[in-house]
Every structure is written in C-alpha cells, then in structure tokens.
Amino acid sequence: MSSLSPTTPQDTRDRILDAAESLFVEHGFDGTSMRMITSAANANLAAVNYHFGSKDALVQAVFRRRLTVLNEERLAVLDRLEVEAGGAPLKPSRIVEAFFGTALRMAADTEHGGRTFMRLLARTYSEPNAFVRQFLAEEYAEVMDRFLGALFTALPDVPRTEIMWRFHFMTGSLAFAISGLGGLYELADVSAVDDDPQRLLPRLMSFMLGGLRAALPDLPPPCAND
Amino acid sequence: MSSLSPTTPQDTRDRILDAAESLFVEHGFDGTSMRMITSAANANLAAVNYHFGSKDALVQAVFRRRLTVLNEERLAVLDRLEVEAGGAPLKPSRIVEAFFGTALRMAADTEHGGRTFMRLLARTYSEPNAFVRQFLAEEYAEVMDRFLGALFTALPDVPRTEIMWRFHFMTGSLAFAISGLGGLYELADVSAVDDDPQRLLPRLMSFMLGGLRAALPDLPPPCAND
DNA sequence: GTATGATTCAAACAAACGTTTGAACTGCAA
DNA sequence: TTGCAGTTCAAACGTTTGTTTGAATCATAC
Numbered sequence: 001m002s003s004l005s006p007t008t009p010q011d012t013r014d015r016i017l018d019a020a021e022s023l024f025v026e027h028g029f030d031g032t033s034m035r036m037i038t039s040a041a042n043a044n045l046a047a048v049n050y051h052f053g054s055k056d057a058l059v060q061a062v063f064r065r066r067l068t069v070l071n072e073e074r075l076a077v078l079d080r081l082e083v084e085a086g087g088a089p090l091k092p093s094r095i096v097e098a099f100f101g102t103a104l105r106m107a108a109d110t111e112h113g114g115r116t117f118m119r120l121l122a123r124t125y126s127e128p129n130a131f132v133r134q135f136l137a138e139e140y141a142e143v144m145d146r147f148l149g150a151l152f153t154a155l156p157d158v159p160r161t162e163i164m165w166r167f168h169f170m171t172g173s174l175a176f177a178i179s180g181l182g183g184l185y186e187l188a189d190v191s192a193v194d195d196d197p198q199r200l201l202p203r204l205m206s207f208m209l210g211g212l213r214a215a216l217p218d219l220p221p222p223c224a225n226d
Numbered sequence: 227m228s229s230l231s232p233t234t235p236q237d238t239r240d241r242i243l244d245a246a247e248s249l250f251v252e253h254g255f256d257g258t259s260m261r262m263i264t265s266a267a268n269a270n271l272a273a274v275n276y277h278f279g280s281k282d283a284l285v286q287a288v289f290r291r292r293l294t295v296l297n298e299e300r301l302a303v304l305d306r307l308e309v310e311a312g313g314a315p316l317k318p319s320r321i322v323e324a325f326f327g328t329a330l331r332m333a334a335d336t337e338h339g340g341r342t343f344m345r346l347l348a349r350t351y352s353e354p355n356a357f358v359r360q361f362l363a364e365e366y367a368e369v370m371d372r373f374l375g376a377l378f379t380a381l382p383d384v385p386r387t388e389i390m391w392r393f394h395f396m397t398g399s400l401a402f403a404i405s406g407l408g409g410l411y412e413l414a415d416v417s418a419v420d421d422d423p424q425r426l427l428p429r430l431m432s433f434m435l436g437g438l439r440a441a442l443p444d445l446p447p448p449c450a451n452d
Numbered sequence: 453g454t455a456t457g458a459t460t461c462a463a464a465c466a467a468a469c470g471t472t473t474g475a476a477c478t479g480c481a482a
Numbered sequence: 483t484t485g486c487a488g489t490t491c492a493a494a495c496g497t498t499t500g501t502t503t504g505a506a507t508c509a510t511a512c
Binding site: 028 | 392428440446
C-alpha cells in the first residue's frame with residue numbers, strides 16, 4: 001500500500017499548499033520566497049513550478065482549495081434557510097449568521113487548517129496585489145449576489161446602498177475578529193482578555209446585528225457647498 | 227528666494243515620501259522597489275538611502291509623518307471633551323466620534339494626501355511585516371490606553387473584554403470603510419452606489435454605535451466540553 | 453575666487469529572486 | 483529484465499533586489 005510514503009506523511013503537492021498557506025499569513029505573498037516554501041514543505045525548489053506552474057498559480061491554488069468549500073457551504077446554508085422559509089422573507093439575523101458564522105466557524109477549526117486559511121483570507125481582503133483581487137472578486141461574485149439579494153428582500157424599507165455599506169462594515173469586523181486582538185492592544189494587558197473562539201461568534205453576531213439594525217443616519221444633502 | 231527650486235516644486239525628501247506613500251498603497255511594501263519610488267519621485271536611486279538610511283527607515287518615516295499628527299489630533303479632541311464634561315463621564319458616542327471620526331475626516335482630505343495615507347494605514351493594520359507591526363503598536367500605545375480607558379468609565383456596566391472586542395470590531399469597520407467598496411461588489415453595480423465621503427462618516431457612526439450599544443451576547447461557559 | 457558642507461549622480465556590488473534544465477530516481481506494466 | 487511515465491534533484495539561468503561608492507554638482511560663507 002502507498003498510504004505511508006517513505007519520506008513524509010502526505011503528498012508533496014499538499015505539503016507545499018500547507019506550507020505556503022502558513023508562510024503567506026506570516027510574511028505576505030511577496031515576502032514569502034519559493035525557497036522558504038519548499039524548504040518548509042521538505043520539497044525541492046523546483047517542485048512548486050512542477051506541480052503548479054508558477055508562484056502566482058500556487059497562490060491561486062492555496063485560495064481555491066479552501067475558498068470554494070467555504071462559499072459552497074455558505075450557499076448551501078442559505079439554500080436551506082430559503083427552503084425552510086418557503087417563500088417568506090428571511091430574518092436578517094439568519095442571513096448574517098449564514099454568511100459570517102460560516103466563516104467564523106471555519107476560522108475556529110484549528111485541526112484542518114481552517115484557522116490559518118481564514119487569517120490569510122482576512123489579511124488578503126486589503127491586499128493590493130492585482131491578480132489576487134481579481135481572483136477574489138470572481139470567487140465571491142455569486143455569493144455576494146445571493147446574500148445581498150437576500151438582505152434586500154429581508155429589509156425592503158432600508159435603502160440598498162445602506163445595506164451594502166453595512167454589509168461592508170460587517171465584513172471589516174469579521175476580518176479583524178479573525179485576525180485577533182494581537183495588533184494594537186499590547187499595553188492593555190491583552191493577555192487577560194478572553195479570546196475563546198467559542199465566544200467570538202456570539203460577540204461578533206451581537207455587534208453586527210446591532211449595527212445592521214441601527215437607526216438610519218441623517219445624511220447630508222448630496223451636494224454640500226463646502 | 228529658494229521656494230522655487232530649479233528642477234521640481236518641493237524638497238527631494240518630501241517628493242520621496244509622497245511617492246512612497248502612493249506606491250505602498252498600490253503595491254504594498256515588498257511590492258514596491260526603491261527604483262519605483264525614486265523614479266516616481268524624480269530622484270536618484272541613492273537618494274532614499276542618503277535621506278532615510280534604508281528602505282525600512284523610509285517606511286517608518288512615511289508613517290510617522292502623518293500618524294503622529296492623527297493621533298495627536300485624536301488625543302486633543304479627547305482632552306477637549308473631558309475638559310468640557312468637567313469630570314462627568316463622557317457619552318460613548320462622543321468617544322467613538324473622537325477616535326473614528328478624526329480618522330475618517332483625515333481620510334476624506336484628498337488635497338493634503340490624507341486619503342492616500344489612511345488607505346495605506348487601513349491596509350497595514352493586517353500587514354504581517356514584523357517591524358511595521360511593532361512600530362504601529364508603539365505609535366498607538368498611548369491613544370489606545372486613553373480611549374479604551376474613557377470607554378471603560380463611560381460604560382461601567384459593560385465588561386471590559388466586551389468593550390475591547392467591540393472597539394476592535396469598530397476598527398475593522400473603519401478600515402473597510404476607508405478602503406471603499408471597490409473589492410468584492412463588482413457585479414452588484416457598485417458604480418450606482420453612493421460613496422460620497424461626506425456621507426460615509428454618518429453611515430459608519432450609526433453602524434458603529436448600533437454595534438457598541440447592542441445587547442450583550444449570551445456567552446457559552448468558559449470550558450465547553452466539545 | 454575659493455573653500456566647505458550638503459546633495460545628486462552614474463555605476464557597480466553581492467545577494468536573493470522566480471524559473472528552467474537535464475540527469476537521476478521512483479514505482480508499476482509488459 | 484526492459485521500458486516508461488511520474489516525480490525529485492542539484493545546478494545553473496538571467497533579473498531584480500537593497501545598498502554602497504567615489505566623483506560631480508550645488509549652494510552658501512568667507
């Protein structure tokens with residue numbers, strides 16, 4: 001049987017994907033060299049180009065491996081909700097939970113690499129790299145369409161522009177929730193702060209729903225004169 | 227008089243800072259080479275090392291130039307509020323406005339480079355680069371201490387852990403607000419969406435305050451058994 | 453004018469980058 | 483055994499990276 005390869009547990013391809021995923025989180029795409037990846041994966045330098053073709057193709061493969069699963073899961077949850085509702089509009093809290101809860105549950109999974117990947121994804125939302133942006137936009141197209149549409153019908157009295165902005169704000173909250181408190185709270189005795197992933201989702205959900213349901217702002221007229 | 231230099235309007239040092247700021251937003255730190263910077267600034271390749279010492283030192287200079295101003299402004303606003311209140315606890319909305327409103331007003335300033343810089347800053351929150359993180363943590367230490375402290379006394383009944391998380395979530399919302407809707411809303415006819423910077427602050431404020439004032443979540447017990 | 457300190461310049465540096473190459477090695481079929 | 487894909491390997495490819503150098507140029511003061 002071939003399940004126990006002589007040198008290392010898994011396939012070279014998978015070891016490269018895992019190593020790249022971790023290193024991208026830590027050092028970014030440009031800050032991670034092929035030599036760092038292949039030596040962390042116990043593979044030869046040429047292995048990346050052999051299995052993936054190029055570094056850019058490897059980056060795409062790292063994302064596709066997990067992002068497809070995540071977004072299919074999100075759509076499946078939304079499908080289920082809509083079937084259960086039987087044509088009636090969904091509760092906004094259910095929609096929000098389907099989108100962001102699915103992501104946060106994946107981020108809480110430390111065993112199958114979900115945590116590492118979600119950190120990478122959160123960090124990549126604000127990545128300037130052109131072809132990564134393009135790739136993410138394509139991967140997200142259907143999901144965004146479905147979820148925004150669901151929110152539009154769930155909140156018919158709220159202007160769609162407002163819903164889109166609030167969805168955008170919620171995405172920012174999610175990204176920071178996944179990244180953790182590590183960044184700027186050094187002196188505030190961050191070690192004493194509860195960061196149990198089990199409790200992160202309820203915390204994030206109550207914040208998001210409070211923001212989503214907040215009274216609409218008084219907007220200044222379209223063309224202010226200063 | 228020396229205000230009109232022969233070759234270019236401003237000082238070489240400032241031209242380099244401006245060029246670096248813009249290029250860092252677009253391509254990231256590692257994706258921006260010294261040659262890109264110096265040619266965009268109409269300066270010699272050696273100019274960066276002459277004026278700043280190294281590329282890393284240039285990155286720090288780019289941040290320090292504006293971040294010091296931003297955080298001093300934030301502290302000044304908070305000082306003013308506390309003097310006006312005369313010892314009474316501040317309204318949370320005022321504290322939030324002082325911190326995030328100041329940032330968003332700077333981000334709306336397109337003439338003095340505030341917009342470019344705030345985009346860079348928003349993008350850098352989730353930057354893995356080690357020495358940039360360290361630098362940001364030091365620059366933010368006092369501001370975080372003051373503002374979190376103000377919120378702690380303004381909301382004595384809310385657990386401090388909850389306040390810190392919600393402040394973190396708000397920071398994420400701010401970062402995405404500054405970055406704009408450009409990323410993932412391609413198909414949702416993003417061109418038809420109102421993104422007037424004048425109206426972004428009220429939008430963000432109502433979302434944030436809704437989230438900050440939301441009912442506290444039901445948290446699962448500290449040590450769940452699964 | 454001439455000396456002085458600050459700045460700019462073209463050119464080169466070693467190191468690291470992503471990628472390619474051709475030979476060596478592997479496991480399995482004939 | 484021989485043959486043949488699939489995979490791994492050490493070595494080198496040409497570029498690009500950040501940095502350094504020493505001479506040239508500038509502005510200012512004596």
